[in-house]
Amino acid sequence: xxxxxGFQLMAHLLRRAGFGATxxxxxxxxxxxxxxxxxxxxQPSDSDSRHLEDDVIRRYHSDIHESRIPEAPGxxxxxxxxxxxxxxxxxxxxxxxxxxxxxxxxxxxxxxLFLQIExxxxxxxxxxxxxxxxxxxxxxxxxxxxxxxxxxxxINENFGxxxxxxxxxxxxxxxxTDIKECARAFTGWTLDNAEYMEARSxxxxxxxxxxxxxxxDYRDEDHDHGAKEFLGERGNFNGDDxxxxxxxxxxxxxxxxxxxxxxxxxxxxxxxxxPYVPPVDPDAIEILADxxxxxxxxxxxxxxxxxxxxxxxxxxxxxxxxxxxxxxGALRLSGAxxxxxxxxxxxxxxxxYMGQFLLNPPSxxxxxxxxxxINSGALVERxxxxxxxxxxxxxxxxKNIISELTxxxxxxxxxxxxxxxxxxxxxxxxxxxxxxxxxxxEHVANGGDLNLQNLDTDDNSLQRVGDLLGLIASTKEYHRT
Amino acid sequence: xSTNDDRAVVVIQLTGGNDYLNTVIPYNNELYFDNRPHxxxxxxxxxKLDDTLxxxxxxxxxxxxxxxxxxxxxxxxxxPEPNRSHFRSMDIWHTAEPTKVINEGWLARAIxxxxxxxxxxxxxxxxxxxxxxxxxxxxxxxxSVGSLENYGLFPDARDEAARLEILNTFTRMYGGTVGRDAxxxxxxxxxxxxxxxxxxxxxxxxxYMSSVEYxxxxxxxxxxxAAQVMFADLGxxxxxxxxxxxxxxxxxxxxxxTLWSEVASAIGDFTDDLKEHGRYDNTLILMFSExxxxxxxxxxxxxxxSGGVAFCIGGAVEGGFYGEYPSLKEQNQLDGDLRFxxxxxETYSTILDRWLGLDPVHIVNGRFEQFNxx
Numbered sequence: 001x002x003x004x005x006g007f008q009l010m011a012h013l014l015r016r017a018g019f020g021a022t023x024x025x026x027x028x029x030x031x032x033x034x035x036x037x038x039x040x041x042x043q044p045s046d047s048d049s050r051h052l053e054d055d056v057i058r059r060y061h062s063d064i065h066e067s068r069i070p071e072a073p074g075x076x077x078x079x080x081x082x083x084x085x086x087x088x089x090x091x092x093x094x095x096x097x098x099x100x101x102x103x104x105x106x107x108x109x110x111x112x113l114f115l116q117i118e119x120x121x122x123x124x125x126x127x128x129x130x131x132x133x134x135x136x137x138x139x140x141x142x143x144x145x146x147x148x149x150x151x152x153x154x155i156n157e158n159f160g161x162x163x164x165x166x167x168x169x170x171x172x173x174x175x176x177t178d179i180k181e182c183a184r185a186f187t188g189w190t191l192d193n194a195e196y197m198e199a200r201s202x203x204x205x206x207x208x209x210x211x212x213x214x215x216x217d218y219r220d221e222d223h224d225h226g227a228k229e230f231l232g233e234r235g236n237f238n239g240d241d242x243x244x245x246x247x248x249x250x251x252x253x254x255x256x257x258x259x260x261x262x263x264x265x266x267x268x269x270x271x272x273x274x275p276y277v278p279p280v281d282p283d284a285i286e287i288l289a290d291x292x293x294x295x296x297x298x299x300x301x302x303x304x305x306x307x308x309x310x311x312x313x314x315x316x317x318x319x320x321x322x323x324x325x326x327x328x329g330a331l332r333l334s335g336a337x338x339x340x341x342x343x344x345x346x347x348x349x350x351x352x353y354m355g356q357f358l359l360n361p362p363s364x365x366x367x368x369x370x371x372x373x374i375n376s377g378a379l380v381e382r383x384x385x386x387x388x389x390x391x392x393x394x395x396x397x398x399k400n401i402i403s404e405l406t407x408x409x410x411x412x413x414x415x416x417x418x419x420x421x422x423x424x425x426x427x428x429x430x431x432x433x434x435x436x437x438x439x440x441x442e443h444v445a446n447g448g449d450l451n452l453q454n455l456d457t458d459d460n461s462l463q464r465v466g467d468l469l470g471l472i473a474s475t476k477e478y479h480r481t
Numbered sequence: 482x483s484t485n486d487d488r489a490v491v492v493i494q495l496t497g498g499n500d501y502l503n504t505v506i507p508y509n510n511e512l513y514f515d516n517r518p519h520x521x522x523x524x525x526x527x528x529k530l531d532d533t534l535x536x537x538x539x540x541x542x543x544x545x546x547x548x549x550x551x552x553x554x555x556x557x558x559x560x561p562e563p564n565r566s567h568f569r570s571m572d573i574w575h576t577a578e579p580t581k582v583i584n585e586g587w588l589a590r591a592i593x594x595x596x597x598x599x600x601x602x603x604x605x606x607x608x609x610x611x612x613x614x615x616x617x618x619x620x621x622x623x624x625s626v627g628s629l630e631n632y633g634l635f636p637d638a639r640d641e642a643a644r645l646e647i648l649n650t651f652t653r654m655y656g657g658t659v660g661r662d663a664x665x666x667x668x669x670x671x672x673x674x675x676x677x678x679x680x681x682x683x684x685x686x687x688x689y690m691s692s693v694e695y696x697x698x699x700x701x702x703x704x705x706x707a708a709q710v711m712f713a714d715l716g717x718x719x720x721x722x723x724x725x726x727x728x729x730x731x732x733x734x735x736x737x738x739t740l741w742s743e744v745a746s747a748i749g750d751f752t753d754d755l756k757e758h759g760r761y762d763n764t765l766i767l768m769f770s771e772x773x774x775x776x777x778x779x780x781x782x783x784x785x786x787s788g789g790v791a792f793c794i795g796g797a798v799e800g801g802f803y804g805e806y807p808s809l810k811e812q813n814q815l816d817g818d819l820r821f822x823x824x825x826x827e828t829y830s831t832i833l834d835r836w837l838g839l840d841p842v843h844i845v846n847g848r849f850e851q852f853n854x855x
Binding site: 276277362374443 | 497572581582614623632633636650654655732779
C-alpha cells in the first residue's frame with residue numbers, strides 16, 4: 001500500500017458522497033482539499049456535465065426514454081448516475097428514493113416517476129420541510145399511496161400513515177388517531193383529472209395520457225376544513241401545517257439522522273427494527289439530529305457535519321454497497337458507458353437482478369439493505385458484472401488503469417508489487433484479509449513473469465492484467481464501501 | 482406414499498396484503514354487500530365452492546384442483562394483535578415470531594434441520610430477486626436465482642482455461658472462513674455457497690423436458706424454474722416464490738383480478754407439470770399473504786386489515802375448508818377488521834411436522850395445534 005492516508009480518505013469521501021472515483025479524479029480532488037471537495041459536492045452544478053440533456057435523449061434515444069418501456073426511467077437515471085459531474089446530487093436522490101420508495105408496479109407512470117427523481121435532485125440537499133411538502137404534492141406519490149381517494153368525510157389513510165411511519169418520525173411516536181387526523185389534513189390533495197388518470201394507469205397503457213406526466217391539484221371543496229388534533233396540537237390544520245409540525249419534531253430529527261447515518265456512514269439494523277434496536281453509534285445520531293434541528297432542517301448542513309466528523313472518517317468499508325452503488329461505481333471506474341446506449345438498459349436490469357429494481361421497490365417500505373443485499377444469487381450477479389467490466393482491457397477506464405500501472409512498475413516488478421499497484425488504482429482497496437491478497441499474488445505468480453512494459457505487443461500479458469483487475473473487482477472487499 | 486426425504490414444499494408469497502373477502506367470497510352474505518358498496522363481486526360471477534363461499538372469478542384453475550379434492554383453504558388465518566404495517570407483518574410471517582423482532586426465517590430453520598451440516602447448498606432455493614427473510618439465517622445456505630438459464634460464475638471470461646484459473650483464485654479468496662468481521666465472513670460463506678450451487682444448478686435446464694407451456698407472467702416463470710430444479714433431483718426441498726403487489730388501496734377490482742388470474746394460471750401450469758412428472762403427490766404448495774384487508778371498502782379499494790386466508794395445494798393434501806370463516810357482524814369485528822381464529826403457526830406446524838417430518842416446536846417458537854389437511 002503506497003497510497004497515503006490523505007489519498008485513502010479522499011477516496012472514501014468520493015465513494016460515499018458519490019460513486020467512487022478514478023485514480024486521476026482522486027488526485028485532482030486531493031489538490032482541491034478535503035473540506036473544499038465537500039463544499040463542491042454540496043453545491044451541485046450541472047456545468048461541464050458529461051451527460052446528454054433529457055430533451056436530447058427524448059428525441060434521439062427513444063430506447064431509453066421514459067415513455068417507451070416501463071423500465072426506461074430507471075435506465076435514464078442510471079445514465080445520469082454514471083455520467084454526472086455532480087455525484088452527490090444523484091447519491092442524495094438514491095438516498096431519498098430508498099425512503100420515499102415509489103414504484104412503477106402500481107402507478108404505471110414513467111414520466112412522473114422520472115420527475116420525482118428530479119425533485120430529489122432539486123430539493124434533496126435543502127430544507128427537509130420543502131422536500132416533504134413537494135413529495136406530498138408529488139402526483140406519482142399521491143397515486144402510489146392513494147391520496148386521490150382520500151376525501152372529506154371518507155378518508156383513505158394510506159398516505160397519512162406512511163408519512164408518519166416511513167417518511168418522518170417512525171413507529172412509536174404517534175397514535176392511530178394521529179394517523180387519521182393526518183389523513184384528514186391531506187384530503188383534497190390530489191391530481192388533476194385524477195379519476196381519468198387512474199383509469200388510464202390501471203389499463204397499463206402508455207397512450208394517450210400514460211406518456212405525459214401527471215399534475216398536482218388541490219381541491220378546496222374536498223378538503224376537510226374542520227379542527228384536528230395532531231401530536232397534541234389543535235387547529236384547522238391543512239397538509240402544510242402537518243408537515244411543519246412533523247419537521248420540527250425531535251423524533252423526525254432522530255429518524256432522518258439515523259437514515260442518513262445508515263446510508264452515508266455504516267449499515268444500521270433493518271428499519272423495522274429501529275423502535276427496538278438502538279443505533280450502531282447513538283452519539284453520532286445525536287450529533288446529526290442536533291445538526292438537523294440547529295440548521296432549521298437543512299440536509300446539506302447535516303451532511304457537512306457528517307463528512308467532517310471522525311465517525312465518518314473512521315467508517316471506511318463499513319457498508320455493503322447497494323446494487324446501484326456497485327454497478328454505477330464499476331461503470332464509472334471502467335468508463336465503459338458514456339452514451340445513453342442499450343448497455344444502460346442492461347446496467348439498469350442487472351441492478352434489478354441484484355435486488356434493487358430502481359423505481360420499482362418491493363413495497364413503500366423500500367429495500368432491506370446492508371448485509372441483506374448479499375445472497376448467493378445476488379453475489380453471483382455482482383461478481384459477474386464487476387469482473388466483466390474491469391477485465392475488459394478495451395474499456396477506456398481500464399486502459400487508463402493499465403497505462404498508469406505500466407508507469408508505476410518496472411520490467412522486474414514482483415507479483416506482490418504489481419498486485420499492490422492494482423489495488424491502489426482500483427480503489428485504493430484495503431485487502432483486510434491476507435487470504436485475498438495472497439491468492440491474488442499467487443494468481444499472478446502462477447501465470448509466469450508478468451512484464452507490463454511492452455503491452456502493445458504482448459497480448460498475453462495484457463489479457464492477464466485484465467484477468468487480475470477482474471479478480472480484484474470480484475473480491476469480498478470490493479462489495480463494501 | 483412418499484417418504485419425507487423426497488417431499489418438497491413450495492411457498493408462494495402474495496405480497497402486499499391480499500383482500501381475503503374478495504378471494505374467498507361470502508357471496509350471499511348481505512353484510513359483504515353492505516360493507517363493500519363499491520369493491521365487490523357479483524354473485525353470478527363468483528366460482529361457488531359451497532352454499533356460502535366462492536372463489537374470485539379469476540381463480541378458475543384453482544377451482545379445478547379444488548374439485549380434485551386437493552385444495553385446503555385455511556379460513557381466518559392470522560396472529561394475535563395484528564400489525565398493519567406491510568414490513569412488520571411480513572416479518573412476522575417470515576420469522577414465525579409475532580411478539581419480538583428476530584432475524585431468522587422459519588424456512589431457514591427448517592432447512593437447517595433438514596440438512597444440519599449444510600452439505601447441500603441447494604436444500605433451499607429462492608426463485609427471484611433478493612432473499613426473503615423466511616429463508617435467511619446465518620450459516621444456512623440458500624440459493625437465490627433470478628433466472629435459471631444464465632446462472633454461474635465468470636461466464637464472460639475470455640476462454641474456458643482462463644475461467645477455470647480465475648474460478649480457482651476466486652475460490653481461494655473466498656475460502657477463509659474466519660474474517661475480519663461478521664459481514665466479511667458472511668460474504669465469504671455466501672461466495673462458497675455460490676460456487677457449489679452454481680455448477681450444480683447449471684445442469685437442471687439441460688435435463689428438463691415437459692409438454693407444459695407455462696404462461697408468460699413472472700410467477701409462472703419462477704415455478705417453471707422450480708420444476709426444472711425439482712425434476713433434476715438436486716435435493717431441493719424448499720422452494721420460494723412471490724407475486725404482487727396485492728396492496729389494493731385503489732382501483733382494486735381490475736388489479737386484483739389480474740393478479741389472481743396470474744397466480745391461478747401459474748398454479749395450474751405448475752401442477753400440470755408436477756402431475757406429468759409424477760411429483761404432484763410429493764409436493765405441497767403453501768400460499769399466504771401478510772394480512773387481509775379492511776371489511777369496509779374505501780370507495781375504490783381496501784385498506785390494510787387483519788385476518789386472512791392461506792391455501793395448501795398438492796396431491797397429498799386433503800382438500801376442504803379449515804379454520805372458520807370469520808364473522809362480518811359488527812360485534813365480532815376487530816377495529817373494522819376480520820378477527821383471526823387460527824394462528825398461522827398452526828399451519829406452519831402442520832407442514833413441518835406432517836409433511837417434512839420435522840419437530841416444529843423450535844421452528845415456529847411454540848407448540849401449536851395442527852390441522853388434518855395432511
